[in-house]
Each structure stands twice: as structure tokens, then as C-alpha cells.
Amino acid sequence: MASILNHHIAIVCLLSYISFSTFNFVSSISSSTYIVYVNPSHKPAPYHTHAAWHAALLQSLTIEPSYHLLYSYSSNSAFAASLLPHHVPLLASHSSTLHIHPDTFVPLLTTRSPTFLGLPPYLSSVPSSKPSMDVIVGVLDTGVRPEHPSFSDAGFSAVPSRWRGECESGPDFSSSVCNLKLIGARSFSRGYQAAGGNTSAASPRDLNGHGTHTATTAAGSPVANASLFGYASGIARGMAPGARVAVYKVCWTQGCYGSDILAGINGAIEDGVDVLSMSLGGGSAPFFRDPVAVGTFSAIQRGIFVACSAGNSGPTPSSLTNTAPWIATVGAGSLDRDFPAYAQLGNGKQHTGVSLYSGEWNEKEILPIVYNKGVEVGSNSSKLCLPGTLDSAQVKGKVVLCERGMNARVEKGLVVKEAGGVGMILVNQAANGEELLADSHILPAIAVGAKNADIIRNYVLSDQNPTVQMSFSGTVLNVKPSPVVAAFSSRGPSTLVPELLKPDMIGPGLNILAGWTKSVAPSGLTEDERQSDFNIVSGTSMSCPHIGGLSALLKAAHPDWSPGAIKSALMTTAYMLDNTGSPLHDSANGTQLATPWAYGSGHVDPVKALSPGLIYNTTTEDYIAFLCTLGYTIQQIQVVTSSNSTCSHKLSTPGNLNYPSFSVVFGQRSRQVVKYQREVTNVGPAGSIYNVQVTGPASVSVSVKPQKLAFRQVGQKLRFTVTFKSVKVGSRWDAEFGWLTWNNGHNQVRSPIAYTWNYRERTHVAILPQ
Numbered sequence: 001m002a003s004i005l006n007h008h009i010a011i012v013c014l015l016s017y018i019s020f021s022t023f024n025f026v027s028s029i030s031s032s033t034y035i036v037y038v039n040p041s042h043k044p045a046p047y048h049t050h051a052a053w054h055a056a057l058l059q060s061l062t063i064e065p066s067y068h069l070l071y072s073y074s075s076n077s078a079f080a081a082s083l084l085p086h087h088v089p090l091l092a093s094h095s096s097t098l099h100i101h102p103d104t105f106v107p108l109l110t111t112r113s114p115t116f117l118g119l120p121p122y123l124s125s126v127p128s129s130k131p132s133m134d135v136i137v138g139v140l141d142t143g144v145r146p147e148h149p150s151f152s153d154a155g156f157s158a159v160p161s162r163w164r165g166e167c168e169s170g171p172d173f174s175s176s177v178c179n180l181k182l183i184g185a186r187s188f189s190r191g192y193q194a195a196g197g198n199t200s201a202a203s204p205r206d207l208n209g210h211g212t213h214t215a216t217t218a219a220g221s222p223v224a225n226a227s228l229f230g231y232a233s234g235i236a237r238g239m240a241p242g243a244r245v246a247v248y249k250v251c252w253t254q255g256c257y258g259s260d261i262l263a264g265i266n267g268a269i270e271d272g273v274d275v276l277s278m279s280l281g282g283g284s285a286p287f288f289r290d291p292v293a294v295g296t297f298s299a300i301q302r303g304i305f306v307a308c309s310a311g312n313s314g315p316t317p318s319s320l321t322n323t324a325p326w327i328a329t330v331g332a333g334s335l336d337r338d339f340p341a342y343a344q345l346g347n348g349k350q351h352t353g354v355s356l357y358s359g360e361w362n363e364k365e366i367l368p369i370v371y372n373k374g375v376e377v378g379s380n381s382s383k384l385c386l387p388g389t390l391d392s393a394q395v396k397g398k399v400v401l402c403e404r405g406m407n408a409r410v411e412k413g414l415v416v417k418e419a420g421g422v423g424m425i426l427v428n429q430a431a432n433g434e435e436l437l438a439d440s441h442i443l444p445a446i447a448v449g450a451k452n453a454d455i456i457r458n459y460v461l462s463d464q465n466p467t468v469q470m471s472f473s474g475t476v477l478n479v480k481p482s483p484v485v486a487a488f489s490s491r492g493p494s495t496l497v498p499e500l501l502k503p504d505m506i507g508p509g510l511n512i513l514a515g516w517t518k519s520v521a522p523s524g525l526t527e528d529e530r531q532s533d534f535n536i537v538s539g540t541s542m543s544c545p546h547i548g549g550l551s552a553l554l555k556a557a558h559p560d561w562s563p564g565a566i567k568s569a570l571m572t573t574a575y576m577l578d579n580t581g582s583p584l585h586d587s588a589n590g591t592q593l594a595t596p597w598a599y600g601s602g603h604v605d606p607v608k609a610l611s612p613g614l615i616y617n618t619t620t621e622d623y624i625a626f627l628c629t630l631g632y633t634i635q636q637i638q639v640v641t642s643s644n645s646t647c648s649h650k651l652s653t654p655g656n657l658n659y660p661s662f663s664v665v666f667g668q669r670s671r672q673v674v675k676y677q678r679e680v681t682n683v684g685p686a687g688s689i690y691n692v693q694v695t696g697p698a699s700v701s702v703s704v705k706p707q708k709l710a711f712r713q714v715g716q717k718l719r720f721t722v723t724f725k726s727v728k729v730g731s732r733w734d735a736e737f738g739w740l741t742w743n744n745g746h747n748q749v750r751s752p753i754a755y756t757w758n759y760r761e762r763t764h765v766a767i768l769p770q
Contacts, residue, residue: 142251208251208520333485343468385400424446427450492597493756595754613744628651630654
């Protein structure tokens with residue numbers, strides 16, 4: 001997500017049990033945390049728990065578990081340990097060890113959203129509220145503020161009897177604060193503490209705000225008169241207001257550690273969640289080295305839907321995170337709501353931006369505006385308004401033009417204020433495009449896009465006495481065009497598996513209002529003394545819990561649907577046209593159309609997803625067959641699957657996974673013909689007949705056999721084969737897109753197709769365990 005301090009965070013996932021006792025931590029500065037995966041078939045029968053076996057294994061190597069063992073993961077046949085340098089080769093060479101790697105550091109990546117998504121007011125989209133109250137949404141994040149009104153349990157019945165979780169006590173957190181809505185709260189901080197983090201972290205209390213924001217977005221109860229200092233006012237509620245919430249604190253302001261994330265996932269699995277929402281992620285490691293991919297595979301095996309953020313590194317190509325096919329990878333788009341503000345220049349030109357400023361302000365006052373007035377002559381640091389760079393003598397009493405980059409957007413406002421400035425115009429760099437992120441600055445501030453930035457900058461530099469008037473217009477609705485793809489939303493293609501089209505979909509992630517903690521100001525600055533029950537934040541961290549909450553609605557409506565079926569329904573019913581009837585645009589360049597590498601299957605439409613007609617169901621066995629095509633060793637595959645998986649069944653290519661989208665990779669001279677097979681299941685009425693429609697570039701011919709699918713009964717499965725033939729010799733960076741749609745006159749079951757030429761010639765070389 002794009003956090004208040006410009007830290008983009010996003011991930012959505014639920015997983016399994018962690019068994020552990022009270023461990024002491026190795027405090028030696030020479031120790032480091034490692035995650036160790038072991039072969040489950042090697043566990044001796046006398047050990048009834050994985051924790052007992054893992055402790056014995058360490059003791060056999062003269063590694064004292066009471067000092068070194070941090071977590072034992074029962075769902076993943078793995079453990080985390082704080083190890084000294086000489087311990088690592090001992091464990092790496094042990095016959096039970098499948099793989100060992102250092103702990104990873106993972107960064108953290110509303111009132112209008114339900115209406116924008118077409119959900120009915122107040123109530124769940126399912127016919128009865130009882131099914132939705134039986135669905136449990138697990139949120140892995142920075143914790144929770146349990147007193148928040150969005151966790152009111154008014155009208156809730158008893159907690160489902162299958163729930164096995166708990167409400168942990170800790171610093172400033174009593175086990176009695178949970179209720180019939182917030183049914184669980186746990187904290188996992190051993191990896192964080194082993195890395196030198198504060199030992200007071202062992203509490204589910206949210207000291208950052210990010211976790212409360214994501215949890216209330218996913219499943220917050222309705223709260224009337226919600227707003228951020230008057231902005232975005234209305235009734236705030238989550239996507240699944242009738243669902244229960246369980247929170248797993250695995251992150252802090254600085255980020256998260258893989259050992260804690262894996263522990264949180266294990267805990268969520270054992271507790272009994274139905275959905276996991278994880279607004280976190282970073283990098284793009286092979287799946288067997290990615291704790292999120294490994295942990296969520298265990299969740300999927302147990303029927304838990306997992307949603308994760310796509311990342312906030314857009315618009316850079318191939319910047320995605322959380323790309324495993326069993327994860328719903330969620331990008332971000334805008335709402336049809338804005339917070340306009342206007343900068344009237346002394347030359348009479350007016351430029352529109354956004355602002356969340358709510359204090360006193362004389363809109364008629366004409367003020368001088370300055371740019372690059374630094375204490376160090378010739379330095380560019382003052383252009384960015386970095387701390388200590390502005391010259392108070394030249395800034396005092398003036399509005400300062402600041403460029404985005406290097407430090408947090410809200411910190412730039414603080415720098416201006418401390419230097420004596422009275423206002424700020426925050427301008428986008430070219431990479432930010434026309435995307436406008438609204439922040440709760442501590443002084444009057446307006447954010448403008450890259451095009452307006454160039455015009456305003458040129459005016460300030462060329463006019464002898466440049467001036468500006470600033471005005472603020474509150475909240476406006478029904479903004480057009482919307483949605484647009486957020487510039488920060490990470491993009492495909494996937495570098496790990498080019499034959500897998502990611503992200504899967506986009507949801508609302510720009511300027512989202514949701515619950516906030518009282519432990520930190522809306523700006524996130526320690527110098528800011530304001531408090532609010534709600535905050536407006538942007539990022540794929542915000543879009544992820546939208547999908548997590550919507551999946552809970554689908555789970556309530558269709559309790560027999562698998563995670564793959566739910567994801568298919570969300571993907572194949574997504575839309576690609578904005579509210580003007582135009583194809584979706586990319587805010588990285590206001591005039592440029594977005595592609596499936598930015599939005600996947602499109603923007604989610606939860607109402608249509610309730611009745612998708614057909615689904616592409618993907619099973620655990622399908623995912624294992626997919627892993628067997630990636631060139632991993634059997635041991636590396638077993639790390640992911642936590643079982644004695646073999647490749648007795650494998651797909652001919654990763655693109656043959658029964659996925660609701662297509663990514664076709666042509667070779668430079670060979671592989672000019674690519675064949676994929678898919679299987680769809682009828683979840684509509686018996687007697688449904690579907691005809692295929694294919695659109696796309698002239699450079700590829702596409703044939704589908706059969707061209708008609710006739711379903712005699714509900715639940716019937718039928719297969720079809722798609723043959724793609726390139727009629728050109730493409731270059732390395734060529735990319736084109738198309739669509740394959742099954743249409744029965746009522747349902748349009750749509751799948752995006754990405755075509756690349758020689759993007760990467762796959763080499764099946766295994767990556768060594770150590």
C-alpha cells in the first residue's frame with residue numbers, strides 16, 4: 001500500500017496453526033534468524049507434535065531449542081530458529097532438511113467503496129445475514145484497535161462453534177476486548193524481536209493504523225457519520241459487514257519478517273478462518289523461498305481463500321509481488337470520489353489538484369510561492385523539501401513548491417512548516433503521472449499531477465513575483481472517468497512465470513476511508529497531535545482487503561465453492577470499461593489506456609461474481625502439477641506443498657494450469673504455436689449453452705475447440721482447447737492483448753489473453769537449496 005509515510009503495503013491471506021511454548025531468545029549480535037523446512041515423512045512416531053520433533057532435531061545437533069527455536073510451523077513442516085554461524089551448515093546438511101534460508105524482511109505495501117461496487121446499503125449481498133455471520137476473515141497486518149466502532153458486535157449471534165482461536169493479552173491489550181465481531185487477536189513477534197525489535201511488541205494492539213484500516217475495510221460494521229475531518233463523510237462499512245474478524249499482528253511500522261508472517265498464517269489456519277487478507281509483500285523470489293507463497297499454499301489446501309497486494313512499485317513493468325497462482329493478486333484503482341483543491345496562479349491560470357486540508361484558511365489571500373530555496377546553493381535537495389534543506393529566510397510566510405520523492409509526502413509538509421512556510425504545492429514527478437494521492441498534511445497543501453507540475457514550476461521560475469491563491473472544495477462524487485488504474489499499482493508481466501498472467505484483478509485502492517488507530521495521527525507524524533477514528537489512505541494494501549471482504553460474501557453465498565472457484569468468479573465477471581464507457585485508463589499517463597498487465601481481468605464486480613455462470617476451478621493437485629513445470633527439485637516442491645509430493649503428474653507447460661486467464665509466450669523462431677487446455681464447471685442453470693468469442697490482435701490467430709459448450713446439468717464439467725498461432729516473428733519486447741469469452745446471452749465469462757514474443761526462453765535449471 002502507499003502508506004501515510006509513502007510506504008506502500010499490501011497483502012491478503014489466511015493460514016494454519018503454530019505450536020510453540022515459551023522460548024527464550026538468543027540476543028547475541030552474531031545470531032541470525034533462519035527458516036528451516038524439513039521432510040514431514042522423517043518425523044519419528046514417538047513425537048506427537050512437530051514442535052517436539054523440531055526441538056529434538058536441534059538438540060541432536062547440540063543446538064539448545066530453549067534459546068534458539070522461535071517458531072514451529074505445524075502446517076508447513078518447518079521451523080524458525082535464531083542460529084549462530086556454525087549452526088547453519090549443520091542444519092543444511094541434515095538428512096531431514098529440505099531447504100534453509102535466512103529470514104526475509106517484507107514491507108507493508110470505506111464510505112464510498114460499497115456503493116461504487118454496487119453493493120446494497122448496510123446489508124450483505126447474500127439473502128440471509130446468518131451465512132455471512134458464519135464467515136471468518138483473518139487479517140495479517142500491524143494489529144488492531146479493538147475499541148474502534150467498526151468492531152461493534154450489535155446484532156451478532158454467538159461465535160461459530162468451529163472457531164478455535166483466542167484473544168491474547170499483551171501490553172495495552174486485554175483479552176476481554178474481543179467480542180462477537182472481533183473474535184480473535186494474536187501477535188507474532190519473535191522474528192521481529194530476534195532482529196532487534198522492541199520486546200514490548202508482543203501485543204495485538206495496532207500502533208501504526210495500517211492494520212485497523214485494512215481490517216475495517218474488509219469486514220467493518222457500519223458506522224454512521226464517519227469522515228476524516230469532514231472529508232469523505234457518510235456511513236463507513238467493510239465489504240462484508242456481517243463477517244467475523246480475526247487479527248494476526250505480524251508487522252510493524254518498519255515492516256514484517258517472514259518468520260512472523262508464516263507463524264501468523266499457521267495460527268490463522270489452525271484457528272479456523274475462511275479468508276486471509278494480507279496487505280504486505282516485497283520482492284519476487286522463487287515460491288519455495290517465499291514465506292507468503294509457502295504459508296498460503298497450506299491455507300489453500302484447507303479451503304481458505306487468500307488475497308494479497310500486488311505491490312506499490314508501479315508503473316514499472318514486472319514489479320509484481322505475491323504472484324503464486326493460488327493467491328488472488330490484487331492491484332489498485334480509483335473510486336468515483338475526489339477531494340478537489342485549486343491553485344490560482346498570479347498569471348490567471350488555475351490548476352486542479354487534491355487536498356484533505358480542513359483548517360482555517362483565507363482563500364482570497366494572495367501569497368508568494370517559491371521553489372528550490374535551499375540553505376545549500378546549487379543543491380537539488382530543497383526541490384524535494386528534504387529535512388534541513390529549506391532556507392527559512394527565503395521561505396517564511398510563503399507557499400513552497402515541493403517535488404515528490406526521497407522522503408514521505410507528509411514529511412515534506414512538516415519541513416515546509418518548520419522552515420516558516422504557510423502552504424505547499426506538492427507536485428508529481430513524471431513517474432507519478434496524473435495520479436493524485438490525498439494526504440492529511442499538517443499545513444494547507446495541494447497535490448497536483450505531472451502535467452500541472454511542469455506548468456506551475458515554469459511559472460514560478462520565470463515570473464519575477466510569482467503568487468498563488470489556494471482553495472479547497474471538500475468532497476465530490478460521481479467523478480469521471482472512474483475507475484482508473486493507480487500509477488503506483490505494480491504491473492506485470494510476471495518474471496517468475498511468464499505463462500501466468502498477473503495481477504488477477506484490481507479493486508478500490510486510491511484515497512480509501514477506513515478505520516484508524518488513536519496511537520498515531522492521520523499523517524503518521526509524531527509532531528502531529530490530531531486524532532481521528534478514520535483515515536484516508538492509498539495503496540494496494542487498501543485494494544487487497546476489498547477483495548478479501550468480497551470473497552467472504554461469495555463464501556457465504558456459496559459455502560461449497562473452493563478458493564479457486566471464488567477467484568474465478570471474481571475474475572471472469574470483472575469489467576474493463578469505466579463509467580464513461582471507455583476502456584480503463586492508466587493514471588500513470590492520463591490519456592493512455594491500461595492493459596491486463598495493469599488490471600488483470602479487470603475491475604472487480606461483486607454483484608455479477610455472485611452468479612458467474614461458469615467457473616475455472618483450480619485444485620491443490622493442479623497447483624502441484626504446475627510447480628512441477630518450473631524446474632524446481634522435488635525437495636523444493638515439497639517445501640511449498642509440505643508433503644511428499646512427486647511429479648508423477650505434471651503439466652506440459654505452466655500455461656496449461658486451469659486458470660481463468662491466459663498468458664501466451666511465443667519463442668523467437670520456435671514455438672510459434674501454443675496450445676492450452678481449460679476445464680469449466682457450470683454453476684448456472686441446467687441446459688445452459690455457451691458460444692465462444694475471441695478478440696485480439698491480427699498478429700495472432702486463435703482457434704477454440706469446441707466452439708460451443710452445452711451443459712445438461714448443474715456442476716457438469718467440460719473441457720476446451722485453445723490454439724494460438726503467431727503470424728509474425730515478434731521481438732523481445734512485443735506485447736499484445738486479447739480476450740476469450742464464453743457467452744450464453746446472460747453470462748459473459750471473460751478471460752484476458754496476454755501475448756509476448758521471446759519474453760524469456762524458459763530454462764529448466766533448478767535453484768540449489770543452499
